[in-house]
Amino acid sequence: xxxxxxxxxxxxxxxxxxxxxxxxxxxxxxxxxxxxxxxxxxxxxxxxxxxxxxxxxxxxxxxxxxxxxxxxxxxxxxxxxxxxxxxxxxxxxxxxxxxxxxxxxxxxxxxxxxxxxxxxxxxxxxxxxxxxxxxxxxxxxxxxxxxxxxxxxxxxxxxx
Amino acid sequence: xxxxxxxxxxxxxxxxxxxxxxxxxxxxxxxxxxxxxxxxxxxxxxxxxxxxxxxxxxxxxxxxxxxxxxxxxxxxxxxxxxxxxxxxxxxx
Numbered sequence: 001x002x003x004x005x006x007x008x009x010x011x012x013x014x015x016x017x018x019x020x021x022x023x024x025x026x027x028x029x030x031x032x033x034x035x036x037x038x039x040x041x042x043x044x045x046x047x048x049x050x051x052x053x054x055x056x057x058x059x060x061x062x063x064x065x066x067x068x069x070x071x072x073x074x075x076x077x078x079x080x081x082x083x084x085x086x087x088x089x090x091x092x093x094x095x096x097x098x099x100x101x102x103x104x105x106x107x108x109x110x111x112x113x114x115x116x117x118x119x120x121x122x123x124x125x126x127x128x129x130x131x132x133x134x135x136x137x138x139x140x141x142x143x144x145x146x147x148x149x150x151x152x153x154x155x156x157x158x159x160x
Numbered sequence: 161x162x163x164x165x166x167x168x169x170x171x172x173x174x175x176x177x178x179x180x181x182x183x184x185x186x187x188x189x190x191x192x193x194x195x196x197x198x199x200x201x202x203x204x205x206x207x208x209x210x211x212x213x214x215x216x217x218x219x220x221x222x223x224x225x226x227x228x229x230x231x232x233x234x235x236x237x238x239x240x241x242x243x244x245x246x247x248x249x250x251x252x
Contacts, residue, residue, distance in 0.1 A: 030215065030218050031213035031214065031215050031218050031219070032213070032214045032215055033214075033215065034215065034217070036215075036217075036218050036221065036222075038232075066244060070240065070241075070244060073237065073240060077233060077237055080230070080233055081230070084226060084230065094226070094227065095222075095223065095226030095227060095230075097210075097211050097212075097223045100210070100211050100212040100213075101209075101212045109212075110212070118214040122212045122213065122214075123211060123212045123213035123214075123218075123219075124211065124212055125222075125223075126211060126212075126213050126218055126219065126222050126223060129222045129226075129229075130218070130222070133229070133233060136233060136236065136237070137236065140236050140237065140239070140240040143240050143243075143244065144239065144240055144243045147243055147244055147247045148243065148247060150247075151247040
């Protein structure tokens with residue numbers, strides 16, 4: 001029996017999806033509202049750390065291995081760098097925002113500043129970079145916390 | 161007074177003199193007298209139309225200074241790789 005009491009586990013089950021949805025909202029609206037990939041990723045990673053505290057590191061390590069997390073983090077890093085290299089190919093330079101305001105179907109609509117309600121389908125490559133960095137921060141921070149907690153519980157003799 | 165104490169006093173005096181002189185040369189808060197603001201003005205007036213993003217901070221972080229964000233992501237990647245490498249032995 002690892003982890004904390006049943007009350008903490010139940011409250012974690014209730015709160016966890018709300019925090020994850022808020023973090024994904026911060027990531028997805030990174031080009032419109034305050035926040036972005038790093039901040040939203042930190043929010044989601046802290047929700048995962050809450051699960052880690054409530055259920056114990058051995059249970060969490062059974063559900064998801066740190067190899068999968070580092071794979072997800074590498075996918076985020078590679079997609080971030082390749083988005084920058086696509087700017088080198090299609091645009092003028094490295095990290096060029098090459099399809100902003102170009103009527104591309106994805107995130108390419110021409111933004112209008114007269115309307116106070118911002119259009120989410122704008123800003124070109126910025127939302128894609130936000131998603132890549134968000135994926136990277138979620139997996140990276142959770143991998144750090146998970147590996148450290150698992151190693152500590154192993155040192156203490158597998159009590160937690 | 162041994163050698164380390166003497167070096168510490170020299171270091172303290174140099175830093176203190178430097179800090180006191182730089183305190184008198186500091187700008188007034190918010191004054192734009194001899195500060196170059198051309199980059200700020202360009203970003204403030206053109207960020208929304210050039211990048212199409214409503215959030216000017218994100219357009220700076222991911223577009224104008226995208227290379228800096230790449231370094232930041234590299235720092236995070238290195239931290240994760242180092243932690244997993246350091247704690248790999250302890251898992252067994």
